[in-house]
Amino acid sequence: MPPRRFGYKDLTGLLKKKSLPRFWALLGPEEDLKNEARERIVDAISSQHKDGFERVSADAAENGLDAIAVGYLVGSLFSHTKLVEIRGIDTQPAAARKSFLAGLDPDHLHPSIHIVMVTNERETSIPDCFTKITFWPMRTREEMSHWIRETCQRIELKIGGGVEELILEQHGYESGAVRQELVKAKLYVGDKVLSQEDFTAHSTATSQSDVFQVLSDVLAGKTERSIRGLNRLWDQNEPPIKILSMLLSQMRKIMTIAALRQSIQGDLDPALDAALSHQRTQNFWQQKDIEKGIVGLVKRCVNAETYSKYFADLKPLALISTLKAARPYDAEKARKAYQHLIDLDLELKTSTSEPEFGLEHAALKIGKILSS
Numbered sequence: 001m002p003p004r005r006f007g008y009k010d011l012t013g014l015l016k017k018k019s020l021p022r023f024w025a026l027l028g029p030e031e032d033l034k035n036e037a038r039e040r041i042v043d044a045i046s047s048q049h050k051d052g053f054e055r056v057s058a059d060a061a062e063n064g065l066d067a068i069a070v071g072y073l074v075g076s077l078f079s080h081t082k083l084v085e086i087r088g089i090d091t092q093p094a095a096a097r098k099s100f101l102a103g104l105d106p107d108h109l110h111p112s113i114h115i116v117m118v119t120n121e122r123e124t125s126i127p128d129c130f131t132k133i134t135f136w137p138m139r140t141r142e143e144m145s146h147w148i149r150e151t152c153q154r155i156e157l158k159i160g161g162g163v164e165e166l167i168l169e170q171h172g173y174e175s176g177a178v179r180q181e182l183v184k185a186k187l188y189v190g191d192k193v194l195s196q197e198d199f200t201a202h203s204t205a206t207s208q209s210d211v212f213q214v215l216s217d218v219l220a221g222k223t224e225r226s227i228r229g230l231n232r233l234w235d236q237n238e239p240p241i242k243i244l245s246m247l248l249s250q251m252r253k254i255m256t257i258a259a260l261r262q263s264i265q266g267d268l269d270p271a272l273d274a275a276l277s278h279q280r281t282q283n284f285w286q287q288k289d290i291e292k293g294i295v296g297l298v299k300r301c302v303n304a305e306t307y308s309k310y311f312a313d314l315k316p317l318a319l320i321s322t323l324k325a326a327r328p329y330d331a332e333k334a335r336k337a338y339q340h341l342i343d344l345d346l347e348l349k350t351s352t353s354e355p356e357f358g359l360e361h362a363a364l365k366i367g368k369i370l371s372s
Contacts, residue, residue: 011037011133012150015044021131022106024116027123028135029287032176034118037133041116042083049081061088065100075110082110086117101127138173151179157186158193166196215246218363219254219325219337221370226363230356240355244345247362250325251338257326258334260302271297275323291316294323328370337366 014021024041026034046053058068072084089097104115106129115130123132138144148164151157171177185194188202214229233243271294278290295316299307311319329337344358 009146011040014131014133015040020045020048022114023104023127023130025121025123025126025130025132026116026118026135027121027126027132029120030135030137030175032179033135033138036175036179037135038085038116038118042085045081045083045114052080054082055085056082057085057087059088060086061091065089065092065096069100069103073104073109073113073115075112080112081114082112083114083116086115087119089117090120097121098125101125105129138175141168144168144173144175144178147175148178148182151182155183155186156191157182157189158191159199160193160195162196163194163199166199215243215250216325218247218366219250220328221367223364223367226367227360230360230363234356240359241348243359244341244348244355244362247359248338248341248345250322251334251341253322254326254329255331255334255338257322258329258331260306261326262331271301272323272327275320278320291320294320333369333372336369340365340369 020041026037028034042055046055056072058072060068063071068084068086072086075082089100092100101121104127117126117130119126123134126132138147145164145168148167152159167178167181171181181199185199185202189198214226214233217226217229230243234240274290274294274297278287278294298311298319302311326334340362344362347353348355348358
């Protein structure tokens with residue numbers, strides 16, 4: 001049985017081998033790292049098979065598994081190597097997935113066929129003929145530092161002292177945003193060493209996790225952190241109107257949750273506690289189980305009409321985010337906070353007031369409402 005592999009650390013060593021695996025399965029919840037790995041694998045295979053290389057891509061959600069099996073996984077007449085990229089099998093029924101995966105046997109498929117499969121399937125369901133690499137979110141500084149150094153080496157970017165720390169400070173563990181900044185920095189500095197001053201001067205991408213953290217702080221009434229976070233967003237040229245729009249959208253959901261907590265007969269607190277547990281859990285499959293449990297708890301607390309009206313369109317993660325944000329609010333506090341945001345929105349649209357100042361004042365106001 002092939003050894004179990006974990007993420008980008010093992011991928012580099014595998015790609016250096018003279019004889020690459022034919023079948024790859026890229027697993028786990030970290031989509032950005034899986035897509036990066038897919039491109040690296042494709043480049044490595046194509047460089048070893050420069051003569052007669054064919055690359056095709058199949059999405060099960062669009063093509064269906066039967067069509068992939070009979071239309072894509074057939075030997076090539078014109079090339080020595082046919083690389084088939086497969087994604088979306090987890091969107092298909094369980095029985096169809098099981099049958100399709102069972103048919104991915106190297107002894108039965110044409111020897112020209114190579115497969116790179118990107119999926120959220122559990123590892124145990126993938127045939128052992130695949131080299132399985134699981135990509136988890138990077139949660140430690142050591143992991144992120146290793147990935148940054150490896151990425152810099154691949155794109156031939158030299159970084160000076162303190163740059164790595166600056167990158168982590170600005171973008172945390174968000175690999176997509178960090179990669180974007182490193183590629184952009186390479187274009188600016190070329191063969192020169194990237195200094196802290198160079199990185200600061202050319203870094204403009206705002207981390208989405210940073211935006212959501214600021215929104216969370218504002219809605220939680222964490223005034224000082226909110227003001228610091230908002231000022232960071234202004235420094236990164238994040239539009240204040242966009243931030244206000246996101247706050248209004250989330251506050252509408254919070255108002256609904258707060259009103260329901262007072263009007264329904266069931267108890268939403270277990271669902272709120274489960275939402276916090278989801279945040280603390282790092283295991284991907286445990287998170288999925290918690291998400292299903294939260295949906296079930298909410299369904300038991302409200303009648304079918306209420307669930308359909310307020311919750312049915314929310315994906316589990318969006319529902320969890322709303323439940324966590326709603327925890328410190330009662331119906332009256334939610335109404336007051338929402339009204340203040342509505343007034344601010346009208347003011348910014350009908351006057352020449354500074355939107356940055358208005359949002360910082362809104363953060364102060366929400367903090368006072370929650371502390372009252």
